[in-house]
Amino acid sequence: MVNELLKEFHEIAASPKAQMDRYLAEGRKVVLTAPVYTPEELIHSMGFVPFGAWGADTELKRAKEYCPAFLCSIVQSILELGMTDVYKGASAIVIPSLCDTLKTLGENWKYAVKDIPFIPMTYPQNRKPEFGMNFTIAGYERVKADLEKLGGTFSNEALAHSNEIYNRHNKAMRDLDEVLARHPEVGAAARSDVFKSAWFMDKAEHTELVEKLIDALKNQEAGEAKLPVLVSGILTDAPGLNEILDDLGMHIVADDVAAQSRQYRTDVPAGDDALKALAQKFSGMDNCSVLYNQEKPRIKWIADTAKARGAKGVIVVMTKFCDPEEFDYPLIKKACDAADIPVAIVEVDRQMEHYEQVRTNLETFRDILMM
Amino acid sequence: MAEEVKKAPRPVDPNSAKYKLGKIAGDAYANAIEAKKAGKPVAWVSSNFPVEIPETLGLYTVYPENQAAGIAARGAGERMCNVAEADGYSNDICAYARISLAYAKLKECPEQDVAMPDVLLCCNNICNCMIKWYENLSQELGIPMIMLDIPFNPDYEPSRAIIDYVGAQFWDAVHKLEALFGIKWDDEKFKAVTEASCRSSRAWLEATAQAKYTPSPFNGFDLLNHMAVMVTARGKEEAGEAMETLLKEYKENHENGTSTFRAEEKYRVMFEGIACWPYLRATSRGLKDRGINMVTTIYADAFGFDYSSFDEMIAAYCSVPNAINLEKSRDKRIKLCKDNNVEGLLVHTNRSCKLWSGFMPEMSRQIGEACDIPVASFDGDQADPRNFSEAQYDTRVQGLMEIMESNKEA
Numbered sequence: 212m213v214n215e216l217l218k219e220f221h222e223i224a225a226s227p228k229a230q231m232d233r234y235l236a237e238g239r240k241v242v243l244t245a246p247v248y249t250p251e252e253l254i255h256s257m258g259f260v261p262f263g264a265w266g267a268d269t270e271l272k273r274a275k276e277y278c279p280a281f282l283c284s285i286v287q288s289i290l291e292l293g294m295t296d297v298y299k300g301a302s303a304i305v306i307p308s309l310c311d312t313l314k315t316l317g318e319n320w321k322y323a324v325k326d327i328p329f330i331p332m333t334y335p336q337n338r339k340p341e342f343g344m345n346f347t348i349a350g351y352e353r354v355k356a357d358l359e360k361l362g363g364t365f366s367n368e369a370l371a372h373s374n375e376i377y378n379r380h381n382k383a384m385r386d387l388d389e390v391l392a393r394h395p396e397v398g399a400a401a402r403s404d405v406f407k408s409a410w411f412m413d414k415a416e417h418t419e420l421v422e423k424l425i426d427a428l429k430n431q432e433a434g435e436a437k438l439p440v441l442v443s444g445i446l447t448d449a450p451g452l453n454e455i456l457d458d459l460g461m462h463i464v465a466d467d468v469a470a471q472s473r474q475y476r477t478d479v480p481a482g483d484d485a486l487k488a489l490a491q492k493f494s495g496m497d498n499c500s501v502l503y504n505q506e507k508p509r510i511k512w513i514a515d516t517a518k519a520r521g522a523k524g525v526i527v528v529m530t531k532f533c534d535p536e537e538f539d540y541p542l543i544k545k546a547c548d549a550a551d552i553p554v555a556i557v558e559v560d561r562q563m564e565h566y567e568q569v570r571t572n573l574e575t576f577r578d579i580l581m582m
Numbered sequence: 583m584a585e586e587v588k589k590a591p592r593p594v595d596p597n598s599a600k601y602k603l604g605k606i607a608g609d610a611y612a613n614a615i616e617a618k619k620a621g622k623p624v625a626w627v628s629s630n631f632p633v634e635i636p637e638t639l640g641l642y643t644v645y646p647e648n649q650a651a652g653i654a655a656r657g658a659g660e661r662m663c664n665v666a667e668a669d670g671y672s673n674d675i676c677a678y679a680r681i682s683l684a685y686a687k688l689k690e691c692p693e694q695d696v697a698m699p700d701v702l703l704c705c706n707n708i709c710n711c712m713i714k715w716y717e718n719l720s721q722e723l724g725i726p727m728i729m730l731d732i733p734f735n736p737d738y739e740p741s742r743a744i745i746d747y748v749g750a751q752f753w754d755a756v757h758k759l760e761a762l763f764g765i766k767w768d769d770e771k772f773k774a775v776t777e778a779s780c781r782s783s784r785a786w787l788e789a790t791a792q793a794k795y796t797p798s799p800f801n802g803f804d805l806l807n808h809m810a811v812m813v814t815a816r817g818k819e820e821a822g823e824a825m826e827t828l829l830k831e832y833k834e835n836h837e838n839g840t841s842t843f844r845a846e847e848k849y850r851v852m853f854e855g856i857a858c859w860p861y862l863r864a865t866s867r868g869l870k871d872r873g874i875n876m877v878t879t880i881y882a883d884a885f886g887f888d889y890s891s892f893d894e895m896i897a898a899y900c901s902v903p904n905a906i907n908l909e910k911s912r913d914k915r916i917k918l919c920k921d922n923n924v925e926g927l928l929v930h931t932n933r934s935c936k937l938w939s940g941f942m943p944e945m946s947r948q949i950g951e952a953c954d955i956p957v958a959s960f961d962g963d964q965a966d967p968r969n970f971s972e973a974q975y976d977t978r979v980q981g982l983m984e985i986m987e988s989n990k991e992a
């Protein structure tokens with residue numbers, strides 16, 4: 212049962228285009244959502260399927276007409292896919308301005324991909340005080356108005372309902388993360404598939420599938436123990452990377468990955484005003500390189516979680532040219548050193564074909580952890 | 583300002599703008615060091631943080647970007663970057679940030695020492711990199727940080743929502759600083775500061791606009807130096823006075839047919855981006871030797887903090903170069919090109935600055951088309967000398983010149 216489900220997740224994760232085409236064929240409208248956070252609940256409630264656009268492992272050709280080489284490959288490949296019609300049929304793309312590179316993506320998109328409208332989502336960095344919350348709401352209002360132009364309709368009830376669907380999905384993903392920490396037999400590649408598929412599915416459907424997987428895992432005896440690690444980074448879905456983690460017998464017992472668990476840590480609180488409640492969710496979010504906090508609690512979160520989950524080491528998967536993450540790294544290293552948790556850093560990008568360097572680094576790291 | 587130090591010390595007329603501007607910039611560093619010794623609070627401030635706040639509250643200020651530029655211009659950029667990199671900072675990170683984080687660790691750098699801070703005043707209207715940089719300073723130095731968030735505006739004009747959001751943060755920042763240092767906001771002082779800031783801004787705008795004359799009464803590389811005062815001291819009386827002197831000099835140059843561009847002005851270009859501080863001479867000479875005067879840059883427009891109400895002041899801070907969308911950025915540059923009879927655009931693709939360079943290829947294409955001028959770009963970095971090649975620069979400038987030449991002939 213577990214294997215059958217994992218196969219299903221794999222198929223979805225490996226073929227986003229087929230997923231998108233399926234929704235379009237069903238007559239549903241798809242709205243692309245760029246990293247790192249977008250108000251998916253709102254998009255969903257207005258009758259669209261939010262569809263993750265984190266680029267792809269693909270060669271960059273057309274994107275070079277717009278992007279200098281030192282923009283991260285996630286953003287460059289999103290533009291590449293847009294320019295090569297891979298996203299054709301999408302009604303719009305929502306891009307937040309949470310890092311400098313994302314700000315440039317929206318501006319370039321307007322000219323590079325003219326047939327898919329760009330909808331900006333502007334979040335406040337001072338997101339906790341009331342004036343910050345009001346600004347989050349203003350950002351949502353802007354998205355809402357743009358989606359209305361595309362035929363979407365808004366209602367408080369519908370948003371409240373979508374908020375619930377997303378909360379349930381969050382919980383399923385958190386539960387899954389915990390269960391997987393006790394099941395070393397589910398490898399890094401399979402784990403990645405489950406998280407990745409969430410971006411390409413209606414959340415209610417995904418929740419159902421994830422809940423099935425959790426049940427199946429609960430009925431399955433845990434496999435032989437492997438080397439427990441915590442993985443941190445923006446995106447860790449590269450097959451080349453996961454293959455190495457699996458080959459080296461590493462078991463991801465927790466993740467601090469933006470495309471994975473960072474998405475699911477915070478729920479929409481209860482409240483009559485669904486839009487306000489959604490803004491409260493954003494105020495409550497933290498522990499992320501693109502969300503300002505002068506205390507930088509993310510650093511401690513990583514060390515604490517590694518300890519709590521029994522990870523023997525932390526692997527930082529650095530997306531080349533991602534400055535928000537690059538700034539955090541020296542502090543992560545320092546905090547983990549102080550807590551006696553070894554740290555490895557491996558650099559990846561979406562054009563990488565050769566993983567020898569990553570393999571060598573991680574082999575050495577494994578040997579250190581096994582000592 | 584950094585440039586002055588490099589040049590051989592020949593006596594400068596104390597009544598000249600150059601002297602006055604150099605003194606203001608130098609005094610700011612010295613005063614902060616003295617204040618620190620006397621136990622008074624010092625702030626490290628982002629270049630586009632509303633100066634009205636520290637100035638009104640009487641905080642002594644240091645501008646790390648300015649310090650980093652000075653360090654880079656004096657040849658220590660690579661040495662400082664290496665210190666940060668040894669601590670795990672990637673060499674992809676903005677070189678100003680690397681230099682500043684290295685300074686926070688070493689607390690000395692003979693190329694430009696500064697007073698260490700008691701508080702950090704961060705504003706991200708030029709980049710979000712600033713947030714990360716200041717967060718780390720706050721952690722490494724164990725001091726508080728005031729975050730004034732001015733998000734990138736995807737629309738042409740600032741919305742009511744953004745003005746309200748930033749306005750609320752302005753007062754929040756004031757109250758936090760009052761509480762931190764037991765100081766008091768004074769409305770009268772605020773008024774005086776805003777007047778001084780507007781006065782400096784008006785004079786700056788008018789001085790830079792003198793490039794409308796052919797030949798231009800100044801070499802645009804002057805602006806890269808003088809703008810340090812606009813960044814750090816525009817809220818001070820002396821700054822307004824010095825900028826007015828600058829304006830007067832440029833007007834006189836025009837009347838006398840002289841210029842600080844000491845060559846025959848054959849071509850006029852706009853320079854896009856931050857200066858390559860480690861190669862200021864090489865980049866300047868590459869133009870001058872060919873009779874190319876850089877007559878304008880977006881900095882000419884960048885410090886137009888001339889406002890008549892609180893909301894207008896906030897709107898001005900929401901409209902600084904890196905906070906605005908492609909269309910508005912483009913239109914400002916088209917205006918500068920047209921007002922100043924620019925014949926070519928030279929773009930610095932700055933490895934340090936993702937935001938500034940990230941939509942530059944498309945924007946410069948649009949500017950080139952709208953103004954019917956050639957565009958050339960070169961790779962460089964404002965402070966890390968490892969990312970610039972003089973040979974490439976020369977080839978690109980030569981190419982630009984040849985097109986400008988054939989355009990003249992046509």
Ligand code: SF4
Nearest residue numbers: 283310312445533534
């Ligand atoms: S990978 Fe980093 S730089 Fe790229 S979009 Fe994400 S946060 Fe921004």
Ligand code: SF4
Nearest residue numbers: 676708709711934935
């Ligand atoms: S150079 Fe760019 S990234 Fe660096 S501080 Fe300035 S605006 Fe920010």
